[in-house]
Amino acid sequence: MIKVNNVSMKFNLGIEKNFSLKQFFIDTLSLKRKKNKKSKSEFWALSDVSFEVEKGEVIGFVGSNGAGKSTLLKVIAGVMKPTKGNVEICGNICPMIELGAGFDMDLTARENIFLNGAVLGYSKDFIEQKFDEIVSFSELQDFLDVPVRNFSSGMVARLAFSIATIVDPEILIVDEILSVGDIAFQQKSETKMRSMIGGGTTVLFVSHSLNQIKSLCDRVVWLDHGKIKKIGPSKEICEEYEKTMLNN
Amino acid sequence: MYFKNIYLNFKKYSFLLSQLVLRDFKVKYKRSVLGIIWSLLYPVLNMAVLALVFSRMFKFSTPGVNYLVYVLSGLVMFNYFSEASNLSMSSVVANFSLINKIYIPKYIFFFSKCLFVGINFLLTLIPLYIVIFATGTGINIYHLILPYAYICLFMFTLGFGLILSTISVFLRDMFYIYGIVVTLWTYLTPIMYDISIISEKLQIIFKLNPLYYYITFIREIILYHRMPSGLSFIICGISSLLFLAIGLIVFKKNQDKFIYYV
Structure with missing residues (x-):
């Protein structure tokens, strides 16, 4: 699988420190030396x-x-x-590495469901079909037409979690996201995760x-x-x- | 095989592309009263200012053709280029938070910007045609070939944007440098004046600018009502394809390194 x-x-840890216009020209002009010089800040x-x-x-x-x-x-x-x-x-693969990375804060929750869904690779039909399910899971019915900018961080996380977990992926990558929202939502999200895992999904889980x-x-x-x-x-x-x- | 992959990829991400373009439109006019009307009004007001300054103060004129149409036709083309290249330059950097977390082909971001500005460009053709009719310039059958110049401009901008966005990832100074470059470029492109006022020697430098050919191409049709020469067809086509190819190569070679420069 x-x-x-x-x-x-x-990774080259020194990249940010050394990088400037001056350095750029020095590096470009002395290509030969650059090849011989091994960076001390290499990090595996x-x-x-x-x-x-x-x-x-x-x-x-x-x-x-x-x-x-x-x-x-x-x-x-x-x-x-x-x-x-x-x-x-x-x-x-459904990567749930960081929730809500694709949100645009100026758009409403409704618009963000479509945008974020598209970022995650869902089709238009799929999102339209699952729209109500996403909304009811996130419990944000009353805030659908509010710009996400005005949401609390917990609400953003709930919306993001609901969008991300609506698919039945074959491989699910989860990086520390089970602790979103309030206690009730944490419970709900863990139940959701368990049902996804129980459904035969391969899961990679960091916690x-x-x-x-x-x-x-x-x-x-x-x-x-x-x-x-x-x-x-x-x-x-x-x-x-x-x-x-x-x-x- | 390679092209088939590109096509499949494109099909897969076309919904994302449309969402990104839609997002840009929604966000752009979110809190303005006139909204999308600005797309129409902005180039006209821009033209009015330039025409006022250059025809009244500096006494510029273009014998035989209407100066307003002359300015606006150049302006519409140049504005597309400067706005699209500026937005696509920042598009990769601005979307780092996404690129860092989810796999999305990185070209999607600036392609969506070029498309978004492209749609805006099509809207600015409305005021252009209004001015064409209002000034009595009139249209002709050759207007049907105009899309050729638009496509060349689009490909050139795309290629140029690819190069810019790649450089700007490694060298953030590019944002400032390019701001100056665009200002200079505005004056070096014959938008407000005719190239004939430049001395013969300097004209050679001016003619290295691909934008000059796209603008001349549409002016031949719109203002002088004649078919552009075969040579200008070739120059437009080759320069745009060349830049697109260079852009694609530069971008493709470097895109896997982007993630280290977050």
């Missing part, structure tokens, strides 16, 4: 990561901040091209809540400094991860 083959990802966010995910499996990712979890998800979602290695995927991971995932990938430290059954790995993290 998903095959990640020796994926490595290099991922190095040589390989694993496979079967259809219908729910995989959790754990690791400290900056371990490469989000980068790995972005590579799988096709947002970033890996520096080395490749990813084989069959099935359509810092080990309880969530333990209860939702079949297997866990433990990332440490861009490398896979361990892969295995979720309970086992989570406990070991917790121990190591707290001892440090």
Whole structure:
């Protein structure tokens, strides 16, 4: 279903610091030197990561901040091209990496449902057909014609979650989004996620809540400094991860 | 195979494209009283100012043809170019938050800008024709070939926008530099004056500007009621295709690096 083959990802941390018009001309004029000079600020966010995910499996990712979890998800979602290695995927992906990224704050909720749906790759017919379902799930019936600019952040998140989860994707990528909205909506969104998972969707799941991971995932990938430290059954790995993290 | 992929991709994202263009229209006129009428009014008022300044103060004139039509025909073309290239330059940077999170072909963003300004351009043809009739210039059969120049202008702008948006990702200074470049370009393009007032030697530089040929092309038809020469057909076609090709190559080669410069 998903095959990640020796994926490595290099970032150049110095880019922003050095980049100026002056630097640009210096670099362009001294092409030769640039090739010899190796940047000191190279950073390998991922190095040589390989694993496979079967259809219908729910995989959790754990690791400290900056371990490469989000980068790995972005590579799988096709947002970033890996520096080395490749990813084989069959099935359509629904990336829920950051909710509401495609919203235009000046448009109303109604207009944003169409815009954001289009960003996520839905067809026009599909959105029209599911429009009522999206609205009723988000419970924002009374605010449909209000510009999203005037929404509270919780309302924006509810709308975004409702749009993103309306599809039945074959592969679902979830990066820390289950904690949106108020308590009631959190409950509702978790139920929704569980029903999606139960429906045979392959899920890649990043969270810092080990309880969530333990209860939702079949297997866990433990990332440490861009490398896979361990892969295995979720309970086992989570406990070991917790121990190591707290001892440090 | 390659072209088939492009077509399939295009089909897949055509709804997104239409949504983005629609969004631009909605946002553009969201809080203005006159709304879309501005699209019609703006170029006319712009023309009125320029015509007033240049014909009254500097005593510019174009013998044999109407000066208002002369200015407006050049202005409509140049405004399309400057607005579309400006918007497409910032389109990739402005949509970084999206590019960073979801896979969307990056060309969608500035293509939508070029289309949005393109639709606006078609609206500005309405005041152009009103002025053409009001000044008694009249139309002729050759007006049917005008879309050729519009398409050339569109392709040229698209190619130029591709280059600009690529550079601006790596070099944010481009936003300021280009503002100056456009101002200079406005004066170096014969919009308010006729190229014949420029000395022969300098004319060579002026004629390196592809916009000069697109504007001359439509003026031949609109003002002088004659078929543009075969040579101008060729120059228009080749210059626009050339820029589009360069733009596509530059963009394609660099688009995977964009994400590191967020």
